[in-house]
Amino acid sequence: MTRGRRLKFAGVVLASAVVAFVILLVIAHRPAIAPVERPDPRSFAPALVARGANLARIGNCVSCHQSEGGRPYAGGYPVKTPFGTIYGSNITPDPDAGIGHWSRAAFARAMREGVGRDGSHLYPAFPYTHYAGVTDGDVDALYAFLMTRPAVRATPPANDLIPPLDFRPLLAGWKLLFFQPTPIRADPSQSADWNRGRYLGETLAHCSACHSPRGLLQQEKRGDAAYDGGWSGGWYAPPINTRSPAVRAWTPQRLATYFRTGRSRDHAAAAGPMGPVTYNLARAEPADVRALATYYAWWMRDAPAAKVDLPLPDRRAPAERQHPAGARLYEGACATCHEPGAPMVVAGRPVLPLGTPLHEDNPRDTIQIILQGLRPPVEASGPYMPAYADALTDRQIAEIVAYLKARHGSGPAWHDVEKDVAKAREEGR
Numbered sequence: 001m002t003r004g005r006r007l008k009f010a011g012v013v014l015a016s017a018v019v020a021f022v023i024l025l026v027i028a029h030r031p032a033i034a035p036v037e038r039p040d041p042r043s044f045a046p047a048l049v050a051r052g053a054n055l056a057r058i059g060n061c062v063s064c065h066q067s068e069g070g071r072p073y074a075g076g077y078p079v080k081t082p083f084g085t086i087y088g089s090n091i092t093p094d095p096d097a098g099i100g101h102w103s104r105a106a107f108a109r110a111m112r113e114g115v116g117r118d119g120s121h122l123y124p125a126f127p128y129t130h131y132a133g134v135t136d137g138d139v140d141a142l143y144a145f146l147m148t149r150p151a152v153r154a155t156p157p158a159n160d161l162i163p164p165l166d167f168r169p170l171l172a173g174w175k176l177l178f179f180q181p182t183p184i185r186a187d188p189s190q191s192a193d194w195n196r197g198r199y200l201g202e203t204l205a206h207c208s209a210c211h212s213p214r215g216l217l218q219q220e221k222r223g224d225a226a227y228d229g230g231w232s233g234g235w236y237a238p239p240i241n242t243r244s245p246a247v248r249a250w251t252p253q254r255l256a257t258y259f260r261t262g263r264s265r266d267h268a269a270a271a272g273p274m275g276p277v278t279y280n281l282a283r284a285e286p287a288d289v290r291a292l293a294t295y296y297a298w299w300m301r302d303a304p305a306a307k308v309d310l311p312l313p314d315r316r317a318p319a320e321r322q323h324p325a326g327a328r329l330y331e332g333a334c335a336t337c338h339e340p341g342a343p344m345v346v347a348g349r350p351v352l353p354l355g356t357p358l359h360e361d362n363p364r365d366t367i368q369i370i371l372q373g374l375r376p377p378v379e380a381s382g383p384y385m386p387a388y389a390d391a392l393t394d395r396q397i398a399e400i401v402a403y404l405k406a407r408h409g410s411g412p413a414w415h416d417v418e419k420d421v422a423k424a425r426e427e428g429r
């Protein structure tokens with residue numbers, strides 16, 4: 001190319017970039033919605049507020065909108081993404097720090113379109129891709145519930161994202177690619193319970209936000225990949241479709257008990273990010289929890305669980321020969337609670353091979369449970385499992401995990417467990 005041509009070429013590239021940028025700003029532009037006086041809490045019917053309280057529990061709102069030691073809905077919880085940290089906003093009715101100046105229309109737009117009152121695009125760490133399907137009546141109820149909470153003057157930390165992703169107009173491009181809300185229509189071939197469960201599960205409960213895999217730009221993969229397993233806060237959310245690795249079938253009855261108590265006789269207690277989900281569901285309307293159980297048992301209806309022969313195999317002797325160090329550590333630290341015949345097991349807690357973690361296709365949940373321990377998420381009373389993060393090295397944890405996998409596990413072999421322990425420590429912080 002001659003110098004003149006090169007200059008011309010550079011000019012065209014630059015001009016195209018400017019045009020693309022202007023187009024982005026035009027597409028991205030959303031008007032602000034005028035502020036209103038903070039609505040009088042007494043103007044909302046108590047029944048509407050109660051309905052909103054139930055929906056907020058199903059929606060798990062408080063989990064992302066309360067910091068450790070902070071007040072409910074005052075924000076500040078760090079939502080970690082591969083691109084940095086986004087903090088849950090203050091959604092109490094404080095006029096300055098919260099959403100006290102937001103009209104019902106501004107709130108509805110945030111829930112359904114992911115746009116703030118001032119017109120700026122919100123990050124999909126706020127699961128509006130799911131909340132988009134919430135009905136008008138339910139948006140009203142959630143608005144009434146939030147506007148009647150105590151106002152808290154607290155400002156969450158500023159988001160910490162790698163540039164240029166901290167530039168909100170770029171989210172308009174993300175939405176063009178990945179955000180096509182489709183209304184949820186009732187399926188007349190299914191029961192009313194199933195349809196209610198689908199509505200709640202696919203919108204407010206946003207189960208798929210954790211239990212479906214994500215692509216490079218953090219978009220959820222649905223279609224054939226829906227509920228195929230995903231990641232959340234350094235934990236693995238296992239498949240809850242026909243690929244569920246659970247050893248015993250998740251029937252509607254067992255799922256309802258799990259959601260309402262955080263525990264199950266036939267499966268491990270809810271751990272990690274699933275703990276708050278059950279904590280909130282335990283306080284939601286029982287009929288709605290049953291509906292969710294009906295719907296998700298349907299997703300798992302053809303999982304292999306029902307086909308596993310019981311009693312479960314216990315390959316104790318070969319596992320001890322293969323992993324002597326892990327076996328000794330287990331005897332010292334874990335056996336008093338976990339061996340068949342231990343008081344906890346006699347009292348109805350599942351034996352280790354019944355828990356799904358040892359049957360998953362990666363060791364992450366088993367590792368996190370050992371690092372962080374397991375507290376019953378719903379009832380305060382024990383027994384609970386202590387955290388071993390400070391007591392055991394990465395190496396020791398990897399040895400115990402290898403022993404347990406060899407003794408009780410199924411599914412694909414786990415490799416590089418020690419490396420994964422280091423990663424789990426890092427991501428679970």
Ligand code: HEC
Binds near residue numbers: 063064087099107
């Ligand atoms: C998985 C975490 C998560 C859950 C669950 C969640 N939110 Fe949020 N929410 C966020 C984050 C993060 C932001 C801030 C997004 C941003 O800065 O772009 C946010 C922002 C918002 C905003 C906009 C506030 C503002 O000042 O811009 C509203 C309104 C809101 N959430 C309401 C709710 C309600 C109602 C629920 C429950 C039905 C809920 N959220 C559940 C993470 C969550």
Ligand code: HEC
Binds near residue numbers: 334349352370386
């Ligand atoms: C003080 C008792 C106690 C000790 C000691 C203990 N655990 Fe636990 N562990 C529990 C309780 C309680 C649960 C949750 C039980 C349930 O699912 O209801 C649990 C759950 C687990 C789970 C989840 C799967 C399942 O079946 O519930 C794994 C894996 C696990 N423990 C491994 C270990 C390992 C490895 C050690 C030793 C390093 C250990 N535990 C030590 C009490 C204990």
Ligand code: HEC
Binds near residue numbers: 268
């Ligand atoms: C914030 C992320 C998150 C959300 C939201 C979430 N889950 Fe989970 N879930 C997890 C993780 C992580 C685990 C694995 C840890 C454990 O076993 O408790 C899990 C475990 C489970 C299990 C146990 C699987 C097994 O075989 O042991 C079931 C069932 C389940 N989730 C169903 C649901 C349903 C239904 C919803 C929506 C109502 C939901 N989850 C919402 C993260 C989440």
